[in-house]
Amino acid sequence: MNAPTYNFAYLDEQTKRMIRRAILKAIAIPGYQVPFASREMPMPYGWGTGGVQVTAAILGPDDVLKVIDQGSDDTTNAISIRKFFGKTAGVATTTSTMDATVIQTRHRIPEASLHAGQVLVYQVPIPEPLRFLEPRETETRRMHALAEYGLMHVKLYEDIARFGHIATAYAYPVKVNARYVMDPSPTPKFDNPKMDNCAALQLFGAGREKRIYAIPPYTTVVSLDFEDHPFTRYRFNAPCALCGADNSYLDEIVTDDRGGRMFVCSDTDFCEQRQAAGHHGTESAAPHKEKAHV
Amino acid sequence: MSELANFDDDQPLLVAEGLGKNYGRLAACRDVSFALYPGEVLAIVGESGSGKSTLLQLLSAQLAPRAGRVSYRMRDGVLRDLAELGEAERRFLFRTDWGFVHQDPAQGLRMGVSAGANVGERLMAVGWNHYGRIRDTASTWLDRVEIDIGRIDDAPKTYSGGMRQRLQIARNLVTEPRLVFMDEPTGGLDVSVQARLLDLMRNLVGELGLAAIVVTHDLAVARLLSHRVMVMKGGRVIETGLTDQVLDDPREPYTQLLVSSILPP
Numbered sequence: 001m002n003a004p005t006y007n008f009a010y011l012d013e014q015t016k017r018m019i020r021r022a023i024l025k026a027i028a029i030p031g032y033q034v035p036f037a038s039r040e041m042p043m044p045y046g047w048g049t050g051g052v053q054v055t056a057a058i059l060g061p062d063d064v065l066k067v068i069d070q071g072s073d074d075t076t077n078a079i080s081i082r083k084f085f086g087k088t089a090g091v092a093t094t095t096s097t098m099d100a101t102v103i104q105t106r107h108r109i110p111e112a113s114l115h116a117g118q119v120l121v122y123q124v125p126i127p128e129p130l131r132f133l134e135p136r137e138t139e140t141r142r143m144h145a146l147a148e149y150g151l152m153h154v155k156l157y158e159d160i161a162r163f164g165h166i167a168t169a170y171a172y173p174v175k176v177n178a179r180y181v182m183d184p185s186p187t188p189k190f191d192n193p194k195m196d197n198c199a200a201l202q203l204f205g206a207g208r209e210k211r212i213y214a215i216p217p218y219t220t221v222v223s224l225d226f227e228d229h230p231f232t233r234y235r236f237n238a239p240c241a242l243c244g245a246d247n248s249y250l251d252e253i254v255t256d257d258r259g260g261r262m263f264v265c266s267d268t269d270f271c272e273q274r275q276a277a278g279h280h281g282t283e284s285a286a287p288h289k290e291k292a293h294v
Numbered sequence: 295m296s297e298l299a300n301f302d303d304d305q306p307l308l309v310a311e312g313l314g315k316n317y318g319r320l321a322a323c324r325d326v327s328f329a330l331y332p333g334e335v336l337a338i339v340g341e342s343g344s345g346k347s348t349l350l351q352l353l354s355a356q357l358a359p360r361a362g363r364v365s366y367r368m369r370d371g372v373l374r375d376l377a378e379l380g381e382a383e384r385r386f387l388f389r390t391d392w393g394f395v396h397q398d399p400a401q402g403l404r405m406g407v408s409a410g411a412n413v414g415e416r417l418m419a420v421g422w423n424h425y426g427r428i429r430d431t432a433s434t435w436l437d438r439v440e441i442d443i444g445r446i447d448d449a450p451k452t453y454s455g456g457m458r459q460r461l462q463i464a465r466n467l468v469t470e471p472r473l474v475f476m477d478e479p480t481g482g483l484d485v486s487v488q489a490r491l492l493d494l495m496r497n498l499v500g501e502l503g504l505a506a507i508v509v510t511h512d513l514a515v516a517r518l519l520s521h522r523v524m525v526m527k528g529g530r531v532i533e534t535g536l537t538d539q540v541l542d543d544p545r546e547p548y549t550q551l552l553v554s555s556i557l558p559p
Contacts, residue, residue, distance in 0.1 A: 150420070
């Protein structure tokens with residue numbers, strides 16, 4: 001009885017109302033960064049305070065929540081945020097991409113294609129794609145307002161001049177609805193094509209920077225590139241060691257200090273579903289063999 | 295260049311009428327009027343605090359005048375009041391049809407990105423989307439301003455002062471502007487580097503048929519580059535005329551003082 005009672009989903013109703021207004025504006029202007037009065041959350045900046053506030057504002061009692069961190073459902077960040085909403089909102093949680101209605105994510109977009117009615121909430125550290133080229137916020141806002149995006153190509157030019165190809169591998173800039181250039185949060189560029197014409201609503205929350213932006217369902221999202229250096233996806237040239245998938249984004253896991261490594265799906269739900277359906281990689285049978293030797 | 299060929303050279307490119315600007319009670323610039331014609335180089339000379347730089351900022355629409363107006367003949371041949379342009383149009387003008395060479399190259403360049411990207415930025419800003427072509431054009435321009443092509447991927451922070459200034463000029467001229475503003479372009483450079491830079495600028499201005507407004511306190515720069523000179527004192531233009539005429543036979547006592555304070559060679 002001494003336990004503190006929280007309002008539904010932690011934030012008070014006035015705050016949620018303010019965030020929802022920002023979200024509605026963000027949806028109305030795809031890719032535009034809407035300022036909002038970000039609150040202190042019971043977690044440090046960098047742990048997803050922006051994403052958590054967006055999730056808290058849109059969550060209803062009937063929602064089913066999934067939280068992923070680098071594609072995984074079982075890392076500290078994912079578990080603590082999932083528990084947080086389990087406790088403060090009492091909503092059902094899941095690890096299944098298909099069953100979830102709200103998915104909060106850090107650094108990945110799930111492999112399974114999202115369906116209409118789902119909301120994908122991104123945790124964003126730095127919402128401004130022009131930040132490292134033009135440090136003045138007053139100037140970058142003006143550049144967005146006037147659609148002056150030559151500077152974004154300067155960054156890609158520098159990549160090619162230095163490395164021979166566009167070496168930006170994550171937070172790869174995109175143009176939303178042929179208007180605003182947007183930072184897709186630090187997702188790998190492998191995920192960029194998934195944002196284009198996506199059936200689900202995509203919301204981006206940056207807590208420290210106090211910005212919310214959005215991609216409404218079925219909106220065109222184009223990755224910036226040069227005619228002679230087109231955008232390419234990148235993935236390790238290997239199948240997943242656990243489920244054998246050859247089309248998923250892989251994590252490289254170092255297994256010993258003699259150069260041993262394995263590649264596994266970064267999306268744990270996708271990998272488990274495939275294994276349950278009977279797909280096997282090179283590693284999934286291995287533990288039994290090792291046991292037999294010992 | 296074909297659109298420039300049928301452009302009427304008899305019509306002024308830039309017209310200033312009764313320009314004035316105050317900083318509080320200080321009148322930095324009072325009742326300045328002149329017309330600049332295509333291909334003409336105008337030097338504005340005077341000592342520190344005479345209102346040269348303020349005038350340059352008024353002319354390039356970076357400051358709003360208290361009185362008077364500045365008009366510019368756009369590429370379609372229509373003379374338009376700069377104050378009536380939208381911000382988008384003004385900024386577009388600034389990075390296509392105009393150039394602005396700052397005294398301190400750090401203000402006009404992106405010091406952290408490579409020289410090639412510095413030159414290519416304006417091209418990308420007007421929609422160039424082919425890396426190979428951007429790089430070729432950047433190389434050509436580095437060559438024209440006598441920067442070694444081997445330095446194209448180095449950042450200007452690794453360049454010497456003279457190279458930075460030449461890079462800044464290349465960055466401004468790459469979109470083939472018709473009018474270039476220069477604020478003390480040779481300030482802070484040693485004499486031999488100055489001479490080389492002036493030589494380069496004179497050739498480029500001649501080759502491209504640029505109009506230029508050069509603010510300087512160095513009468514040698516004015517003599518070498520400009521066709522016409524305006525002498526400023528206390529925010530007013532006190533004397534104006536052909537460069538040789540003003541510098542060889544100054545009428546105003548102040549101009550005589552300026553000219554006589556140069557050491558004889």
